[in-house]
Amino acid sequence: MLNDVIFGQYYPVRSFVHNMDPRAKILFVIAYIVAIFLADNFYALAAVTLFLIVAVLASRVPFGRVLRSVKMILFLIIFTAILNLFFYAGNELHVIWQWKFITLSWEAVINTVFLAFRLFLLVMGTSVLTLTTAPVPLTDGIESLLTPLKWIKFPVHELALIMSIALRFIPTLMDETNRIVAAQKARGANFETGGLIKRAKAVVPVLIPLLVSAFRRAEDLGDAMDARCYSGAKGRTKYKKLVFTWRDLVGALLLAALIAGVVLLNVYLGGKFAILDAFL
Amino acid sequence: MEAVRLENVKFAYREGEGSYAVNGVTLSVEEGEFVAVLGRNGSGKSTLAKMINALLIPTEGRAIVFGLDTADEKNTFEIRKSAGMVFQNPDNQTVASIVEDDVAFGPENIGLPREEIGRRIGFALDAVGMSAFRSATPSRLSGGQKQRIAIAGVLAVLPKIMILDESTAMLDPKGRREVMDVVKKLNKERGMTVIFITHFMDEALEADRAVVMHRGETVMDGTPREIFSRSDELEMYGLALPRAAYISKKLAEGGMPVGGAFRAEDLAEEICASLQKA
Ligand SMILES: Nc1ncnc2c1ncn2[C@@H]1O[C@H](COP(=O)(O)OP(=O)(O)OP(=O)(O)O)[C@@H](O)[C@H]1O
Numbered sequence: 001m002l003n004d005v006i007f008g009q010y011y012p013v014r015s016f017v018h019n020m021d022p023r024a025k026i027l028f029v030i031a032y033i034v035a036i037f038l039a040d041n042f043y044a045l046a047a048v049t050l051f052l053i054v055a056v057l058a059s060r061v062p063f064g065r066v067l068r069s070v071k072m073i074l075f076l077i078i079f080t081a082i083l084n085l086f087f088y089a090g091n092e093l094h095v096i097w098q099w100k101f102i103t104l105s106w107e108a109v110i111n112t113v114f115l116a117f118r119l120f121l122l123v124m125g126t127s128v129l130t131l132t133t134a135p136v137p138l139t140d141g142i143e144s145l146l147t148p149l150k151w152i153k154f155p156v157h158e159l160a161l162i163m164s165i166a167l168r169f170i171p172t173l174m175d176e177t178n179r180i181v182a183a184q185k186a187r188g189a190n191f192e193t194g195g196l197i198k199r200a201k202a203v204v205p206v207l208i209p210l211l212v213s214a215f216r217r218a219e220d221l222g223d224a225m226d227a228r229c230y231s232g233a234k235g236r237t238k239y240k241k242l243v244f245t246w247r248d249l250v251g252a253l254l255l256a257a258l259i260a261g262v263v264l265l266n267v268y269l270g271g272k273f274a275i276l277d278a279f280l
Numbered sequence: 281m282e283a284v285r286l287e288n289v290k291f292a293y294r295e296g297e298g299s300y301a302v303n304g305v306t307l308s309v310e311e312g313e314f315v316a317v318l319g320r321n322g323s324g325k326s327t328l329a330k331m332i333n334a335l336l337i338p339t340e341g342r343a344i345v346f347g348l349d350t351a352d353e354k355n356t357f358e359i360r361k362s363a364g365m366v367f368q369n370p371d372n373q374t375v376a377s378i379v380e381d382d383v384a385f386g387p388e389n390i391g392l393p394r395e396e397i398g399r400r401i402g403f404a405l406d407a408v409g410m411s412a413f414r415s416a417t418p419s420r421l422s423g424g425q426k427q428r429i430a431i432a433g434v435l436a437v438l439p440k441i442m443i444l445d446e447s448t449a450m451l452d453p454k455g456r457r458e459v460m461d462v463v464k465k466l467n468k469e470r471g472m473t474v475i476f477i478t479h480f481m482d483e484a485l486e487a488d489r490a491v492v493m494h495r496g497e498t499v500m501d502g503t504p505r506e507i508f509s510r511s512d513e514l515e516m517y518g519l520a521l522p523r524a525a526y527i528s529k530k531l532a533e534g535g536m537p538v539g540g541a542f543r544a545e546d547l548a549e550e551i552c553a554s555l556q557k558a
């Protein structure tokens with residue numbers, strides 16, 4: 001399961017979203033994130049959620065699969081949520097419970113739910129991108145979007161190549177890590193118990209062989225790339241060409257509608273605490 | 281036509297001191313030949329192979345590939361186009377996360393137009409029998425399949441020589457068979473020149489010619505049958521006979537009227553024949 005960490009989690013089916021241009025998808029994700037941060041009340045977040053649901057349906061990736069990506073940062077969400085819940089500062093709070101400097105207020109509850117909701121939408125949305133875009137088009141998209149930087153001699157092609165190779169090697173190195181861990185366990189290494197320092201020390205005999213092997217692999221890969229006539233960006237062509245299609249136009253229109261909707265909902269339905277006035 | 285000519289090549293990984301990984305090899309490989317290279321660990325096989333496609337440049341002597349000297353940097357690109365190389369570990373020669381993107385890497389590097397790259401991918405995957413896996417993820421394939429993808433990646437550049445450096449070493453018997461079948465087919469049907477480095481003597485039997493290396497030198501050169509009939513010499517160079525040949529030799533020494541079989545099938549036939557006579 002570790003293999004699915006953020007990248008390398010491409011879900012290979014054909015769908016409307018899969019067939020969109022990766023450059024468009026990257027820009028859409030940025031716009032989507034903007035929408036999330038613009039949203040200032042629950043109605044606006046609900047609009048973003050609606051958009052997310054449409055996007056997931058159009059991607060034909062099962063919801064469970066998209067949710068899995070949230071599971072991986074669940075800890076982070078819970079952690080920030082708890083901090084937020086008890087240490088929310090503000091004036092004129094509707095206090096529910098108080099003990100020394102820890103205060104639990106309705107505002108904190110709302111704020112926490114809001115924050116967790118945002119994080120959730122953020123992760124779900126970005127994982128739709130990585131689930132529907134294979135690493136090569138993804139890096140091609142990034143490369144293409146960064147092309148203007150070539151102008152200031154920024155090594156865009158090399159950066160994109162490094163990224164796609166890194167993505168490609170994640171599963172390989174994960175397998176390797178598991179093998180080394182198993183090998184060290186067989187030699188009596190203990191990764192499960194002991195204090196922080198002891199555990200950190202136990203990582204060293206895993207990290208060192210992993211590094212050694214990674215360097216070996218890098219050397220082999222360099223040879224293999226040379227042998228396959230690699231000689232940098234010049235004179236190189238691309239098999240997969242990126243083209244915008246009507247799908248990207250549809251996506252752009254939907255996102256424009258989303259942002260407009262979020263702004264309107266913000267303006268007309270007040271801030272996130274407005275619902276408190278209705279109840280308290 | 282002569283595909284590869286090595287003229288007294290030497291190679292030292294560290295300049296200065298007199299220890300050569302390859303120490304004065306002269307070798308000529310004709311176009312269309314299938315040459316197996318044998319030799320114990322550290323005998324210089326990989327070093328030799330890397331000199332053929334200009335990954336390493338001879339410290340002394342010359343390496344000529346289809347008339348081009350590898351020492352001239354201007355030739356490097358052409359040489360690598362005509363001499364492809366498949367390595368031992370399939371995981372370390374895959375650059376992309378999708379089969380077709382990986383196979384496309386070589387054609388992209390030589391600057392082919394898109395349509396042609398598409399055709400080459402189709403051709404190369406077809407040649408290794410992996411067409412059905414065009415959009416698969418290499419990391420989920422079996423070892424033999426991965427190695428066939430690596431071969432396809434090299435094939436897509438349409439090389440005239442294919443060097444395989446222990447490309448079957450990490451595979452199970454089935455995977456080894458798959459790779460060997462693909463390579464033999466390329467050799468027979470497309471006249472591909474093959475230089476096949478291996479530790480498996482049974483694989484060497486499938487070649488037209490076998491070369492044995494020892495301490496950086498070529499010490500034996502002939503048909504696999506010639507080489508394997510000189511078993512004492514082989515032993516001296518740290519090599520064993522193919523299993524069937526070994527058993528056959530022992531049976532003959534024990535007085536059974538067999539001899540000269542190198543492959544398991546031949547040996548079985550001989551044994552059956554001798555049993556029927558008895
Ligand atoms: N990168 C390197 N740096 C320094 N010495 C090396 C390097 N690679 C190989 N050698 C040395 O050169 C000699 C020949 O190595 P080479 O890899 O060519 O042998 P080989 O026949 O391919 O062995 P194997 O069967 O183990 O693959 C060995 O003594 C080895 O230690």
Ligand SMILES: [Mg+2]
Nearest residue numbers: 325326445446
């Ligand atoms: Mg070797």
